[in-house]
Structures are given as structure tokens and as C-alpha cells.
Amino acid sequence: MVAVVGVGYAGFNSTTPDLSWKEIMYEAAVRAYTDAGINPRRDVDSFVTCAEDIYEGFAIFDEFVPDQLGAVVKPTCTVSGDFLYGVATAYMHINSGLADIAVVEAHSKASDIQTFGNVVKFAMDPIWLRNVGNAHPYYLAALEMFQYMAERCLSEEDVARVVVKNKNNALLNPAAPYAANVTLDDVMASPKLFDPMKKMEIAPLADGCVVFVLASDEVARKLTDNPVWVKGIGWWSETYGYDTASFSAMYAYKAAKMAYKMAGIANPAKEVDFAEVDDRFAFKEMQHIEALQLAGKFDVARLMAEGYFDRDGAKPVNVSGGSLGVGNLLECTGGQKALEVVLQLRGEAGKRQLSDVEVGVAQAWRYLPTHSGAVAVFGV
Numbered sequence: 469m470v471a472v473v474g475v476g477y478a479g480f481n482s483t484t485p486d487l488s489w490k491e492i493m494y495e496a497a498v499r500a501y502t503d504a505g506i507n508p509r510r511d512v513d514s515f516v517t518c519a520e521d522i523y524e525g526f527a528i529f530d531e532f533v534p535d536q537l538g539a540v541v542k543p544t545c546t547v548s549g550d551f552l553y554g555v556a557t558a559y560m561h562i563n564s565g566l567a568d569i570a571v572v573e574a575h576s577k578a579s580d581i582q583t584f585g586n587v588v589k590f591a592m593d594p595i596w597l598r599n600v601g602n603a604h605p606y607y608l609a610a611l612e613m614f615q616y617m618a619e620r621c622l623s624e625e626d627v628a629r630v631v632v633k634n635k636n637n638a639l640l641n642p643a644a645p646y647a648a649n650v651t652l653d654d655v656m657a658s659p660k661l662f663d664p665m666k667k668m669e670i671a672p673l674a675d676g677c678v679v680f681v682l683a684s685d686e687v688a689r690k691l692t693d694n695p696v697w698v699k700g701i702g703w704w705s706e707t708y709g710y711d712t713a714s715f716s717a718m719y720a721y722k723a724a725k726m727a728y729k730m731a732g733i734a735n736p737a738k739e740v741d742f743a744e745v746d747d748r749f750a751f752k753e754m755q756h757i758e759a760l761q762l763a764g765k766f767d768v769a770r771l772m773a774e775g776y777f778d779r780d781g782a783k784p785v786n787v788s789g790g791s792l793g794v795g796n797l798l799e800c801t802g803g804q805k806a807l808e809v810v811l812q813l814r815g816e817a818g819k820r821q822l823s824d825v826e827v828g829v830a831q832a833w834r835y836l837p838t839h840s841g842a843v844a845v846f847g848v
Contacts, residue, residue, distance in 0.1 A: 469684075469685040469688075469697055469698075470558075470559050470562045470563060470682055470683070470684065470685070470688075470697070470698045471682065471683055471685070471688035471692075471695035471696060471697050471698065472680055472681070472682055472695065472696045472697075472698065472810050472846070473503075473504045473569075473681050473682070473683045473687075473688050473691045473692045473695055474500045474501065474502075474503040474504025474505075474506065474679075474680070474681030474691075474692075475499075475500055475503055475678070475679070475680055475681070475807055475810055475811070476495075476496045476497060476498065476499030476500030476501070476502070476503060476678070476679045477496050477499065477643070477676065477677060477678045477679070477803075477804075477807055478492045478493070478495040478496040478499070478676055478677045479492065479576075479643065479674065479675050479676025479677060479797075480643050480644065480645060480674045480675065480676035480794050480795055480797065480804065481645055481674060481675050481676065482579070482645045482646070482672065482673075482674055482675070482795065483579035483675060484577070484579060484675045485579070487675075488577075489524075489575055489577040489580075489677075490532070490535070490536045491536075492575055492577065492675065492676065492677045493533075493536045493537065493573060493575050493677050493679075494536035494537075495677070496573070496575070496676075496677035496678060496679040497536060497537050497538065497571075497573065497679045499679070500571070500679035500680065500681050501538070501681065503681070504681040504683075504691055504692070505691055505692075506569065506681065506691070507538075508537065508538030508539065508542075508571065509538050509540075509542075511569055512538070512539070512542065512567075512569050512570065512571050512681075513542075513543065513561075513566070513567035513568055513569055513570060514542075514543050514544075514545075514558065514561045514566060514567040514569075514570040514571070515533070515534070515537055515539040515542060515543065515544040515545070515570070515571045515573070516544075516545055516546075516547060516554045516557050516558050516561075516570065516571065516572045516573070517529075517530055517533045517537070517544070517545075517546050517547070517554070517572075517573045517574070518546070518547045518548075518549060518550060518551050518553060518554040518572070518573065518574035518799045518800075518803075519533075519546055519548070519574070519575070519799055520548050520549075520798070520799055521548070522587055522590055522591065523576075523578075523581065523587065523798050523799070524577075525580070525581075529546065530544060530545070530546035533546070533573070537571065537573060537679075539571075543567075545557070549799065549834060549840070549842075550574070550799050550801060550802040550803075550832040550833075550834055550841075550842055551572065551574035551678060551799060551800055551801070551802040551803035551806065551832065552701070552703070552802035552803075552805075552806065552830060552831075552832045552842035552843070552844050553703060553802075553842050554572040554573070554574060555572050555680065555682070555698065555701060555802075555806065555842075555844055556701045556702075556703055556842065556844075557572075558570035558571070558572045558680075558682045559682065559698055559701055562682060562683070562684050567684075568683060568684050568686075568687045569681065569682070569683045569684075569687060570681075570682045570683075571679060571680070571681055571682070572679070572680045572682065572803075573677065573678070573679045573680075574677070574678055574797075574799045574800040574802070574803045575676065575677035575678075575797075575799075575800050576673075576674060576675055576676055576677070576796075576797040576798040576799065576800045577675050578673035578674060578675060578795075578796065578797070578798055579673065579675050581673070584673060585604045585605055585606070588605045588835075588836050588837070589605055591709075591836070591837055591838070592605060592709060592710075592837045593709050593711055593837075596711045597709065597710060597711055597837065604662070605836050605837065606661070606662045606665070606670065606836070607662050608710045608836055608837055609662070609665065609749045609752075609836060610662035610663060610664065610665040611710075611715070612710075612715045612751075613627070613664060613665055613749065613751040614663075614664055615715050616715070616716075616751055616754075616755060617664065617751070620754075620765065620766060620768070620769065621766075622751075622754075622769050623769075624656065624664060624666075625652060625656065626754075626769040626772065626773070627669060627750050627751050627754065628652055628655035628656055628666070628668075628669070628750070629652065629769075629772050629773060630669075630747060630750040630751070630753045630754060630772065630792070631650065631655045631668050631669055631750050631792055632650055632651065632652055632654075632655060633772070633777065633778060633785075633786070634747060634750075634753075634786050634789050634790040634792040634793050635647060635648045635649075635650050635668075635789065635792055635793050636648075636649060636650065637778075637779055637786060637787055637788065637789045637790070637793060637820065638788070638789025638790075638792075638793025638794065639789075640779075640818070640819045640820040641788050641789050641793065641794065641820060642818070643676075643794065644788065644789040644793040644794045644795075645674060645794070645795060646671075646672055646674070646789075646792065646793050646794065646795055647789055647793050648793075650668070654668070655668045655669070665749065665751075668750075668792075669749060669750035669751070669792075670748070670749060670750075671747065671748040671749070671790075671791035671792050671795060671796040672795055672796065673795060673796050673798075674794060674795020674796060674797050675795075675797075676794075676795075676797050676800060676804070677800060677803075678800055678803030678804060678806070678807050680803075680806070680810075682698070683695075694814055694848075695848075696809075696810045696813045696814060696846050696847070696848055697846065697847050697848065698844060698845075698846060699730070699731035699732075699827070699845045699846065699847045700726075700727035700728060700729070700730035700731030700732075700733070700843075700844070700845035701726075701727055701730065701842070701843070701844050701845070702722070702723040702724060702725065702726025702727035702728075702729075702730065702842065702843045702844075703723050703726070703840070703841065703842040703843070704718075704719045704720075704722035704723040704726065704840065704841065704842075705719060705834075705838070705839070705840035706718050706719045706722075706839035706840065707838075707839050708837075708838060708840075709837045709838070710836075710837050710839075713839045714839070716755070717752070717755040717756055717758075717759040717833075717841075718759070718839070719833070719834075719839050719840050719841040720746075720755070720756050720759035720760060720831055720833065720841045720843065721759040721760075721761075723831070723841050723842050723843040724736070724759060724760045724761065724829075724831070724843045726843070727829075727843040727844060727845050728761075728845065730845070731827075731845040731847070733827075733845065736760060736761040736762055736829075737761060737762055737763065737783075739827060740760075740762060740783075740827050740828070740829050740845075741783075741784075741822070741824075741825040741826060741827050741828060742783065742784040742785070742787065742809075742812065742822055742825055742828050742829075743757075743760060743762060743783070743784075743785050743786075743828065743829040743830075743831065744785075744786055744787070744788060744790070744804075744805035744806070744808045744809055744828070744829070744830050744831070745757060745760065745785060745786060745790070745805070745829075745831045746791065746801060746802075746805070746831055746832050746833040746841070747786055747790040747791050747792050748791045748792075748796050748801065748833070748835065750792065752833065753785065753786065753790065754768045754769065754772070756831055756833070757777070757785060760829060760831060760843070762783055762785070763776075763783075771783075779820065779822070784822055787808065787812070787817070787820050787822060788804065788805075788808040788820070791804070796835075798835070801832050801833075801835075802830060802831075802832030802842060802844075805830035805831065805832055806830040806844060806846070808830075809828035809829070809830045809844075809846045810846060812825055812828055813825060813826070813828055813846055813847070813848045814848075826847055826848055827845065827846070827847045828845075828846050828847070829843060829844070829845055829846075830843070830844045830846065831843045831844075
């Protein structure tokens with residue numbers, strides 16, 4: 469078994485002109501090591517950083533990681549993917565016997581990216597997609613949203629309720645820069661940027677970093693009286709681009725199926741207490757809820773309207789405020805989701821603390837233009 473024995477984070481902020489990405493990473497790492505009660509130079513066997521060179525602005529990014537993580541002359545590797553992929557990598561390092569303690573880091577310094585849409589375009593097929601009408605890449609998400617709404621017979625109000633829930637949830641999260649007391653009318657009045665997608669249905673960019681310290685069963689029990697166990701981890705890739713994609717959340721369904729099997733969960737709707745899912749586009753939360761089997765395909769909109777997924781509902785989703793409240797943290801998105809799950813399970817979520825929770829799920833999508841994702845099941 470593998471447990472989370474320490475967590476640290478820096479941010480989350482809409483912009484951090486006073487800090488470099490190295491300083492943000494250092495701040496989160498120090499907090500994680502203090503939480504775990506370890507010395508990284510002495511105790512950590514493996515470091516995993518999750519980063520994409522195209523977001524960083526220079527190649528071979530991991531060359532610049534060891535200093536601020538305390539990982540000089542230590543085994544260090546980079547996963548070009550979300551934080552949850554890093555958790556999976558560290559999990560395997562520990563379970564295989566390569567490490568007793570492993571550290572996972574992911575961050576976002578999105579405020580340094582001047583033309584985010586153009587950067588995302590570099591990941592798109594250069595012939596079929598990148599230069600279609602010189603359009604912004606968010607049009608791909610809008611097309612998928614249009615299809616999803618048609619297949620599920622959803623109204624624009626159905627999707628807008630996700631924004632209302634998450635931004636209001638974020639009001640109780642001091643690390644959520646985009647928290648707001650909004651109503652359904654506010655969201656419906658938001659301008660359409662990519663029909664049918666409204667401006668408020670798109671998570672704004674944010675800066676921040678999350679660091680986890682993971683340990684083997686034996687070591688975890690020595691370090692803490694309050695370990696949070698990684699009960700299951702799964703990941704799946706359908707395709708690298710939208711031109712061959714099914715316009716669905718099959719990646720989340722397959723990743724969840726893998727994670728649930730490892731965790732011994734047969735009925736997620738009953739056995740999972742709460743979830744933090746990827747909501748960087750509002751409709752994606754609805755897609756991911758059904759992919760995680762927390763509700764039926766044609767039940768999500770109705771349950772959302774009834775308050776089933778609210779903070780005080782039967783199955784809370786994105787109590788942290790999600791990405792709509794916290795911001796789009798790029799490869800750190802899954803880190804923010806996992807952080808909230810761990811804090812809730814440790815009873816350290818402050819005013820947004822849920823009662824009597826024992827099993828939580830964190831889910832992340834690799835973002836445009838991929839159809840890849842990961843799911844982690846945490847428990848106490």
C-alpha cells in the first residue's frame with residue numbers, strides 16, 4: 469500500500485508577478501516536507517515532476533527542477549502530463565521497491581504565457597486542425613459541448629448551473645481567486661465566446677504548485693498517524709487529438725474503471741463519498757460525473773438542479789470550487805483536485821469541510837486537444 473504522508477501547495481492566484489515558478493515550487497515543497505516531517509536530501513528516494521515543455525517555454529524542463537525540490541544528485545524524472553499521472557508514477561516506484569518515499573510535483577505559471585491559445589495550437593494536428601479558419605482552440609471544446617448537450621437533451625441553463633455551484637463553493641476556499649457569488653441569471657447573461665459556450669463556463673488561468681510526499685505502508689505508519697491511502701489509480705488515452713476522438717469522456721470512464729478495480733469499488737455511486745473532477749469547461753464536469761459512474765447518463769442535469777452535487781448534497785462534487793473557482797492550473801489541475809480530496813479526508817478543509825467522508829475521488833483530463841485522463845481513489 470502507498471499513502472500520502474505530506475502535502476504542500478503555493479497559490480492559487482490569477483497572477484504572481486512577484487514570484488518565479490522556481491519560488492512557487494520551493495514554497496510548496498517546503499510546506500510538504502514540513503507536513504511529512506522529512507528531509508528531502510536524506511529521506512526521499514525518487515522525485516517526479518509533471519510538466520510540459522511547451523507551457524514552460526523551454527526544452528528539457530526537468531534540468532531546472534532539482535534545486536528547489538531538494539533533489540540535487542537524486543533520481544528525478546519528468547512526466548509530460550497531469551499531476552495524477554505523476555502520482556501513478558510515484559505509486560509504481562514505491563510498489564516496485566525502487567523507493568520508500570517519493571515526491572510528486574506539478575505547477576502552473578500560466579500568467580507568464582502571453583498567448584495561451586496559440587501555445588495550445590501547437591499540440592493540434594498542423595494540417596487538419598491547427599489552421600482551420602485561424603480559430604481559437606476552444607472551438608473544439610465548444611463543438612464537443614454542442615454534441616454532448618444534443619445527446620443528453622440539455623439546456624444552456626443545465627450547464628450554467630455547474631458554474632453557479634462551483635463559483636459559490638469557492639467562496640469558502642481561501643485559495644480560490646475566482647470565487648464569486650453568482651446566480652443562474654449572471655451566467656446566462658455571460659457573453660458567448662464559442663457558441664454555445666459562455667465566458668463564465670471557461671475556467672480562467674491561474675498560477676500555483678502542489679507537492680505530495682508519498683510513502684510505503686511501513687514508512688507511512690512511522691511518519692504519521694493520519695495517512696491517506698492511494699487505494700486506486702488509473703489512466704487512459706483514447707487519442708492524441710480531436711480529429712480522431714469520439715467527443716466523449718471515454719478516457720475518464722476507462723481510467724475510473726481501472727482505479728475502481730484496484731480500490732475494490734463495485735458501485736461508485738454508493739461507495740464514493742465525494743469527488744473533485746475536471747471542470748475547466750463547465751460541461752466537462754457533467755461529462756466526468758457520468759464517466760465516473762456517480763450518476764446515470766441522463767440523470768446528471770436533473771440531479772444538479774436538485775442540489776445532489778452541492779456541498780451539502782448527497783454526493784458533493786468540486787467542493788473546492790473546482791477549476792471554475794480556483795482556475796486552470798495546467799498540469800497542476802489534478803494536483804489541486806487531489807489536494808482537496810486529501811485535505812477533506814484529513815479533516816483539514818476548513819469552513820468547507822465535509823462530514824463523515826472516507827473515500828474521495830480525484831479526476832483530471834489532459835486538456836485540449838487530447839482525450840486522455842487519470843483518476844485516483846483516496847481513502848482513510
